[in-house]
Structure formats: C-alpha cells, structure tokens
Amino acid sequence: MAREGRAAEPVTLRERAASGPGPGRPRGSDPAGARAARGSWRRFASSPVAVVGLVLTVLFVLVAALTSVIAPTDPFSFAGTPFEPPSAKHWLGTDDLGRDVGAGVVHGARTSLFVGVAVAGASLVIGTVVGGVAGFAGGKVDDLLMRLTELSQVLPRFFLALTVVALFGPGLTNMVLVLALTSWELTARVSRSGVLAVRELEYVTAAEALGSSPWRNLRTHVLPNTIAPVVALASLQVGGAILIEASLSFLGLGDPNVISWGYMLNNAQSFVRRAWWMSVFPGLAIAVAVLGVNLLGDALNDFWNPRSRSGGASA
Amino acid sequence: MGSAPANGPAAAAEPALLEVTDLVKHYRIRSRQLARSGLSLRAVDGVSFRVGAGETLGLVGESGGGKTTVGLSVLRLVQPSGGTVSFEGRDVLAAGRVELKALRQRMQIVFQDPIGALDPRKSVGDSVAEGLRIQGLAPRAEARRRAVEVLDRVGLTPAQARSLPHELSGGQLQRVGIARALVLDPRLVVCDEPVSALDVSIQAQIINLLLDLQDERGLAYLFIAHDLALVQHISDRVAVMYLGRIVESAPAGELFGSPAHPYTRALLSAVPADHPSAARQRMVLRGEIPSASAPMTGCPFAPRCPDAMAKCSDEAPQFKEISPGRWAACFLND
C-alpha cells in the first residue's frame, strides 16, 4: 500500500533516550531468544556447506589471531639458506632470500583478514545506512541516494585501486579505503530492498500505532529484521577483498612493509620451477581462506533466506 | 456523498467518541500507462460515520471497498487526502507529533494477520510491553509485569509471554495482538478483520474475548470485516461500504432484517446459507467489483445493480436518512 507523510522526522536526543532499548543491546538471559538460537544452530549445522565454511573460516581467523604463537619470528628475517624445500625445520620451505615461507603464510593471514574485515565492515556500515535511509525515507531521498549508489557501482574498483596506489603510493590503508568506498553498493541495494519489504509489514504499522516514531521503528523493527542477508553479503565481501588485495600485491602494488600472500606470490613467480613451495603454499592459503568465507557467506544466505526454510506438512 | 454522520441526528445529541466526516483517500497510480491519464485510485471517497463510547460500529464490504483504508486513516496510519477525523473532540488529522502520540494511546488497532503483526524477533511479552515503553508509561520491569498481566487476561500464560511469535498458534497470536492494543487502556479499538485468518472454532473464542473486554472496559470498536454474520453478531450499528463509499448504515438488526440498498441485499443473499434448506434460492450479482480508478458518474453500484434505472448511471444518489436511524444512498428509497 502506498503511504504518504512518511518523510523522516528529525529526532531529538531526548526522544532517542526515551524510546527504549536499541536493537543491538544485549538482552541478558532472554529465554525466548536463547531457545530460538539453539534451534537455529541445529538447522545451520545440518548443512555440510555451512560446517565446512565455518571450520575453514575459524581456522583462518585462528591462524591470524595466534600469529605470534605459531610463528613468532619476523617473516622478513632470514631463517635459513635460500630455496630450502619443506623440511622438519622449515615446514613450508624457505624462499630466495632464505626467509621462512611458513612464517610468511601465517603472517599473511593477518594481513588478509585485516583487509577483508575492514573492507567488508566499512561496506556493511556505509551500505546499511545508505540503503536503510533510502528505503525507509523513500521519495526524493531514495532517488538521490540510489543515484549515488549507481555512481559508486560504475567506478571500476580494481583500476581505481591501481590509480590510487600509483598516485599516493602503496599502503594498506589506502587500499582498504579505496576498496571500502567502492564495495558498498550491493550492500546498500540489499539493505534497501529488505527495508522496503519490512517497512510495509503490519508489525511496523502496529508499532507506529503504539506511538513509535519513524526512526525508532527503523532502529528497533526494520533494521534488525533486514540485517541478516546484509551480514551474509558482508561475509562474501571479505573473500572478494582478500582476492583484490592479493591481486594488487601480486602486481607489486601492495604495501612493501607488510607481508601478504599476494606479495609472496609476486616474489615466487620467477622461481616457480625451482621452488614450487614458494608459490603453492601462499596460493593454497588464499584459496582456502576465500573458499571458507565464501562458503560461510553462502550458507548464511541460505540460512536466512525464508524460501529455503523447510516447511512442515500442511493439511 | 453528503457529509451527514451515518448515525443520524439521534446520536448527534451527545458528542461521539469518534467522528469521521467526508473522509477521502486517493492513491496516485504508479503504473506508467495510467499515470499519464491523471487518474487516481479513490480508495475512500467521502465516508462519514460516528462511533459512540462503548459502541461497536461494524464496517462491512468486499475487498477493494476501502474498509481497511478507513481503519488506518482513523489512527492516521495513512494520511487521508481530505475530510476530518475527530476523536474525543480532538482533530486527529491536524494533530502535531506529540499530540498524535498521545491520541494513539487512546485508540488502538488489531490487525488481520496475527503472525505478520508481531515482530518475529521479539518475545510476545516484549511486543505487548512495547507500547508502554514507547508511551513512557512504565519502566522496563514494570512494563513487562503489566504485559504479563494483560496477556493473562486474554488467556495466555506467563510462560507463553516469553515465546517468540512462531511458537504460538494463530488464535494465541491474535490474543497477543489484542493484548498489545489493550495494554495502553484505549477507548477505541479498530479491529481490522481480526478473526478472518483464524479457524472456525478459534474465531468464536476471539469474538467472545472481544465482547467480554467491551463489557469490562467500555471499549468502543470499529469492527471491520467481510463476514456479514460475524459483523451482525458483534455490532450495534453496521455501515456497508462499496467502492470507497458507505452505501447503507443502520442498526445491526434492521440492516440485516430489511436491507435498504440493493448491494446490501446482494451481499446478504451471497452469504452461504446457515442451513441447507435455505440454500437454493438467491440473488447472484453479475460481475465483480470494478477497479476504483475508473472515473465515475452516477451510483458506483449501478453497473452491477439488478434494480438499476436510467438515472442511476447519470446521477449519484444522496446518502440520506430514509427512516429514523437508517441511512442509505439509493434512488429506490425516494
């Protein structure tokens, strides 16, 4: 049903404070929520894709988190003689300068995870805000924000990243900024369409009938009920960001002061025949990490997609 | 349509709880082909009625008749294009943000789809308590306690108050919907098809609950439904809508006993029989409700009316009092 008079009204701080708990606040021991969570976990864990994705992702995150325990040495330091094949001392061998490939792979996980999470997180925030506001406010605001989104969509990410690195010099921060600013458009679209669907539902109207302001409605009812596919999408974006970072580093445009899988591959390309381990292990690491987060994202997407929920028998 | 309130002058002596005058709601048509023609969908086209304190006004008609839009307009959940809505003497449509919020504490709504009307992520107790929190009437613990009380009144246990919506049945969820409206202690509850999504045996439970609550609290209902037997059962007065207009309004018994408008007669005759012996004779209307976007001169019901006369398609009949307390818009009553 078309509605008028829905234009967003300004919200004062006092009203914000008076209007109850926000969606993200922890609820303590809410039995209903806990019960729902248990049931959801069983359903989630029943999918093999979900389990594999989750295991690989956890592995990836653990390696990145425990870098200093697993490989305490500086990956740039010389650990042995050049081109040592994998052995008990250097599990994954050494590179052309005698640096430990294993240490590089482990420290590279940290770099990749940082880039992936930073980019996906930024696009989650920007996309949700832009899409949420566009969908909820509608009208001219919606038109303006969606034109902006389209503008971001037509910017070629990879070449923009190349240009920025060429202009401002290689650096992890620059790269994350460029990728974040060019990757939120899909999130914004998904978020907007979710908001458009949910805001017409009767429970939103019901809250409005109870006296709830539009902003309170957006915060407590609309966004929490549309966030699921957006989070699933963010998980997929982690993988995309990791790949782009690796590609740029492979082309020698990565941050030279930070070890990364792409940098290691770049270094390895001249020695593919002589020292296969230099390229195989970083390559495997990229594949496993991206596969893990992508499977997890797919599984989350399926899990939250109402159409994929199995219904019981009806009479 | 005249602006005379559908309850007639008898009721006009005392101020009504709710008075709706000449309510109009047009929707712009989104379709590109039709937008150029400048047409708009007249969902509600000049509706007037009043509801007294503790009274039930039934609003019946088929889908596309504009009943739901009237209900939403009363709480200003849609913004009407014209007319006035006055509740307890205050102008709902002119109310500012603060006043509107206060008004919505005094009038509430119960929706048709019990599951769709509840946030799937919140326990039903929290959904009921939400109104108290929004209106700033109670701190959180107090709001929860009162929610459990009201849920108990409508027949749900404290354990069920902690359930998520998908864990309850349709009938239970509709009780939650009623509790959510009641917790603010309103004077008027708009019931928009409150039982049509429920099973027969559960419908009766909900209807009884609504009747009991009305007795206890002196609630007034604007009861919107397509089921005539139901409306007749629960209402003091009934208004029949067709294509955005009220075509007839009368005390429930009289309307069903001797309908004055041909559409009311057709509706009554279309209701499935309440006994097989009554089944096999009836007046079956031709055609279906046309879209409300076609420009209309004359009576909106004329194209389907078995009694239509030549002037019916040229001139719209006035909505006027045909006998004390009975109003209809039809030339046959002249």
Added chain:
Amino acid sequence: MTEPLLSVEGLRTHFFVEAGVVKAVDGVSLEIRRGEVVGLVGESGCGKTVTSLSIAGLIEPPGRIVDGSVRFDGTELVGAPERVLNSVRGPRIAMIFQQPRASLDPVMSVGRQISQALRSGTGMDRPARRRRAVELLNRVGISDPDRRVREYPHQLSGGMAQRVMIAIALAGEPDLLIADEPTTALDVTVQAQILELLRELQAANDMAVILVTHDLGVVAEIADRAAVMYAGRIVEECSVSELYDAPLHPYTVGLMESRPAASHSKSRLRVIPGSVPVPLDLPVGCSFAPRCEARSATNLTVCTEQAPQSVSPRDGHRVRCWLHG
C-alpha cells in the same frame, strides 16, 4: 447398490520430517458415488487437503502414503505406475485449488493452458482445441471468450481466474472434481457465483465433486453429504441435512454452534475450548478428547485410553465417538 466411483479405504499419509512423523492422514475411509457432491470439512491442519492430494496421487516427499487403498472406478491408484496415474489424473480426476492465479502459468495465454489440458487423450488438432477452449470459457461463464482466450493470467480477476481453472479442469470431462477451498480467496458475491457455477456444471455433467472446505456454509450450499475431519481422521460422515439438524460427534456439534448467528446478537458464542492438536503429538485415545465437553460431562474414561472405531448409529450416518459406540 452400484459400485462407488471412488472408494478410499484406511488411507494413511504420513510426512517424515526432521522433528518426527506427521500423521496428516491417519486412517481415512470414504466412498463417493457418481454425480455426488461430498463436502470434506475441517479446520486447518486436520488433513483434508492431504486427503484430497492423496486421492489425486499428488503426495510428494517427505510425504508418503504408508497404508490404505484408493480405488477409482475399479482401478487401484495407490502404488500404481505413473502411466496409470496420468491416464486417470487430469482426464478423469481433475483438481482446482484455493489460489487460482497461482495455479495458472503466468507466461502462457489462457487459451494455450486449456489447449494443453485437451492435448492428452482427446486426439484433437490445434484449431479444434482452440475452438473447444473458447467453448469451455463460454461454458464457465466468461463473457467475450474469443478475446479472453488470448489473455494472460495477470489480466484476470480472482473470480475469472477460478473460472479459467474450472474450464481447464472440465477439459477432460472428468468423473470426479476435487475442489480444494475453491472460493476461500474470493469475495462473498464472487464466491456465490462460483458455487452456482459448480452446482450447475456438476448437475449437467453428472460429475462427482469432493469439496474441501473449512466453511460449513459452503457445504450447506452445494454438498449432498459431508465428512468432518479432525486430526487426520473422519470423525463424522452423514447427509448435509443431518449434519445441520442432528450432528452426533461433539466436535461437529461444537463447530455448528460456534458459528455466529443472527438471532442472538452480541451474546457470547459457544466455543470449543483449546486448539487443534499438533499432528506430531496426538493424544492417546480419541484426538478430540482433551477438548471434548461431552466427555467431561459424562466422565467417560475410555476416551483417553483407546481411539474410538467408526460406528453407524443411523443409516448413512457414521461417527467415531465412544458416546455413540
């Protein structure tokens, strides 16, 4: 007495889901004679739709007919090969559903959809099928059928779409029409039109009809006999006039009395306490016992211990209740 057109014996259709076995239909027996209209009545979840789908051989996993027989005009349908089912389903047993528009293919013209239904078995060529499609549309009361035959489902109103569904169902001149809540989604004046049409077609073609509905009024309108279902079983089966004048099962009595009636305005309605049991967790004994006021009045203990058998206290009237057995 002649052999019934359809004879269902001890039908059990269960759904094997993660949470357990849903016994949606649990021992249904029913006979339909030629040209007879039987109303299959019950509330949501009682198994009426699953019964009708089982008869038409349309049960899909996780559902399965685990026991019983469905004999149609001498042919056993349970366990029959797909070839046999296809020769029966469509031409001889046709179905219409609650959501007519969802049952029509949105990208195919109305004429082609009817034409497709005519292709199997009739041996008609394309122009003949086209002419027959127009005839059928005319038959179901669609005005200007020459134009409508070229239209697509989104151009039809709900009532019109249901008429088209009926035309498709009639294409094979079926002996049995299963109508699953055919008017529930329609407005009351349109519902009256569709019921009138069904009644007229049924009489003209001497077609048997199983009308699946929750609406007792619809049954009164059109059915000769009624079968009332509760929790996967038929609890009462009788002529429609007996259903209204002398129902026997406490559930049927409760259903009849819980309808709002004109005479006692604003009074409390009789209610059946509680709600329909979850089919995963049916009570031992009679499924209706926990809600049964007649049981609490008479204090019968057998109700909660043993499921009642179907008995026939009157000719042509069967009931599953310990009060009558």
